[in-house]
Structures are given as structure tokens and as C-alpha cells.
Amino acid sequence: xxxxxxxxxxxxxxxxxxxxxxxxxxxxxxxxxxxxxxxxxxxxxxxxxxxxxxxxxxxxxxxxxxxxxxxxxxxxxxxxxxxxxxxxxxxxxxxxxxxxxxxxxxxx
Amino acid sequence: xxxxxxxxxxxxxxxxxxxxxxxxxxxxxxxxxxxxxxxxxxxxxxxxxxxxxxxxxxxxxxxxxxxxxxxxxxxxxxxxxxxxxxxxxxxxxxxxxxxxxxxxxxxxxxxxxx
Numbered sequence: 001x002x003x004x005x006x007x008x009x010x011x012x013x014x015x016x017x018x019x020x021x022x023x024x025x026x027x028x029x030x031x032x033x034x035x036x037x038x039x040x041x042x043x044x045x046x047x048x049x050x051x052x053x054x055x056x057x058x059x060x061x062x063x064x065x066x067x068x069x070x071x072x073x074x075x076x077x078x079x080x081x082x083x084x085x086x087x088x089x090x091x092x093x094x095x096x097x098x099x100x101x102x103x104x105x106x107x108x
Numbered sequence: 109x110x111x112x113x114x115x116x117x118x119x120x121x122x123x124x125x126x127x128x129x130x131x132x133x134x135x136x137x138x139x140x141x142x143x144x145x146x147x148x149x150x151x152x153x154x155x156x157x158x159x160x161x162x163x164x165x166x167x168x169x170x171x172x173x174x175x176x177x178x179x180x181x182x183x184x185x186x187x188x189x190x191x192x193x194x195x196x197x198x199x200x201x202x203x204x205x206x207x208x209x210x211x212x213x214x215x216x217x218x219x220x221x222x
Contacts, residue, residue, distance in 0.1 A: 002150075004150070008148075036211075041145075041196060041216070042215065042216065043198060043213035043214060043215050043216055044151070044198070044211075044213050045213070046210045046211070087150065087151070089211075094139075094156060094158060094164070095153060095156070095166065095167075096141075096153060096211065097153075097167075098143075098150040098151040098152070099150050100148055100149060100150035101150060
């Protein structure tokens with residue numbers, strides 16, 4: 001079983017729509033959680049950290065459910081520029097585990 | 109400009125011909141690591157280094173070597189490349205090895221082994 005699993009999508013949504021997707025992780029001892037964004041096989045870049053109480057960054061909202069071991073990302077009012085692959089990342093100690101990514105395509 | 113650089117960006121080589129992919133960061137980061145990315149598998153950690161002269165295996169270390177003689181550089185060495193090492197490789201660094209640190213990635217090296 002993979003340490004981090006994501007629905008690969010693609011999620012194809014119109015501009016202005018809300019899109020949400022999850023990832024699950026297998027190691028209950030995981031300590032930190034992140035969403036990274038990757039454009040067209042370029043380098044991943046941090047989108048946001050995910051905190052236990054949930055957190056927002058503009059149009060992006062992240063939630064963590066430790067009991068069920070899943071993390072979610074919600075994008076409100078989608079923009080064309082949100083089209084990317086979103087990587088769920090889980091950290092335990094010195095090692096990071098990446099999901100394979102969820103692809104989101106926002107259409108005009 | 110704060111950045112992680114990798115060279116070469118693209119490389120086509122043949123089985124068994126030793127190669128080195130360089131990685132350098134100018135942010136005085138302690139922690140550096142190498143990943144490979146393959147379709148459907150996500151990024152998998154090859155090796156990481158918590159500081160100079162301190163390295164350890166990640167999830168997929170077979171066929172790779174690394175060294176960390178200086179804080180800024182973390183080269184990835186393939187002593188005898190094979191076709192199953194054809195992949196997209198990323199180097200990353202972070203301030204230290206705290207689990208909350210942001211990873212900064214290099215632009216990637218696309219390697220093809222024939």
C-alpha cells in the first residue's frame with residue numbers, strides 16, 4: 001500500500017467553480033502535512049501547510065482529519081491559473097512521502 | 109536570488125556509463141535530498157542529507173550514490189546507469205530537517221538511459 005494516496009483526477013471544472021479533493025496517508029505517526037503545486041512536470045512548490053484545526057490561504061482551504069488519516073484541499077472561485085497538479089505531502093521525521101498528485105484543469 | 113540549481117537539465121546516456129547530476133543551493137540550507145518522479149508513482153526519495161558528511165537512504169536508493177562534502181552541494185551519482193533509472197530527478201533543500209520546513213526544489217533533470 002502506498003504511504004500517500006490521491007485521486008489522480010483529472011478534475012475538469014469551469015472558472016469560478018469550487019473543487020475539492022482528498023488524500024489519505026497510511027502512517028498514523030506522520031507529523032506534518034502539506035499541499036504542493038506542480039505545473040507541467042516543473043518543480044513542485046509549496047502551496048500551503050495543513051494544520052490540525054484547518055487553515056485557509058485566500059481561495060484555498062486545507063483540512064486535516066487525523067482520526068481518519070486524510071487531508072483535503074478545497075479551491076473556491078477557481079481561476080485558469082489554478083490548473084496544475086496538486087501533490088499531497090506527509091512528513092515523518094526526516095522523510096517526506098509524496099502522493100502521485102491530483103490534476104485540476106480549469107476551463108474558461 | 110535564492111535558488112536550487114541542477115545540472116544538466118536534460119541528459120541522454122547509455123547503459124553503464126557513469127554520470128553525475130549536480131545540485132547546488134545558495135540558501136545555507138542544512139537539509140538536502142534527491143527525488144525521482146515517475147508517472148503514477150509520485151516523487152520518491154532516493155537519498156537525503158541532514159548536514160555536511162551526513163547522508164542516509166531514502167525509499168529507493170539502489171543504483172545511486174551521493175556525497176555531501178560541502179553544505180551547498182549534493183551531487184547524485186549513477187555508477188552504472190540502467191534503463192529503469194530513466195526518470196525526472198529533483199533535488200530539494202530546506203533550512204534544516206525539522207518536519208515543518210518548506211522544501212525548495214531545483215528545476216529538475218530529465219534523464220534517459222538507453
